[in-house]
Amino acid sequence: MVDTKKLESCVQSLGLQKIQRHIFLCADQTKPKCCPKEVGLESWDYLKRRLGELGLDEPGGDRETCIFRTKTNCLRVCSEGPILLVYPDGIWYRHATPEIIERIIQEHLIGDRPVEEYIFCHHPLTENLAAKTSSANNP
Numbered sequence: 001m002v003d004t005k006k007l008e009s010c011v012q013s014l015g016l017q018k019i020q021r022h023i024f025l026c027a028d029q030t031k032p033k034c035c036p037k038e039v040g041l042e043s044w045d046y047l048k049r050r051l052g053e054l055g056l057d058e059p060g061g062d063r064e065t066c067i068f069r070t071k072t073n074c075l076r077v078c079s080e081g082p083i084l085l086v087y088p089d090g091i092w093y094r095h096a097t098p099e100i101i102e103r104i105i106q107e108h109l110i111g112d113r114p115v116e117e118y119i120f121c122h123h124p125l126t127e128n129l130a131a132k133t134s135s136a137n138n139p
């Protein structure tokens, strides 16, 4: 039996319907390949702490959206890490150390200007979805 009340409660408490961007960071890997385990964990702790300090991890004040973060075991790139991915932008960053994460937060997440020199792939999913939806509606 599905506990829909519990799920609805999570949707509310986590602010899932207010997510503006979702960040995935490769850290605490089972097999650390893109960077040493402690480097990934240091980045993860920094990302978590700074999003909280800046109040970006939950809606509030004049912001109706929030930034969600997820620690992943491996993003399958496995080199030049820590690897950090921002959706829906579809921007993949390499070498996401605390120093670079601070730039990503300030320039990309707050300023809407991605940190070009650390991007190694750009593939927004929303454009693909929009194109498919559009072609499905206009055969």
Ligand code: FES
Residues within 6 Å of the ligand: 026, 027, 029, 031, 032, 033, 034, 035, 073, 074, 075, 076, 077, 078, 079, 081, 083
């Ligand atoms: S171990 Fe980091 S991307 Fe695979």
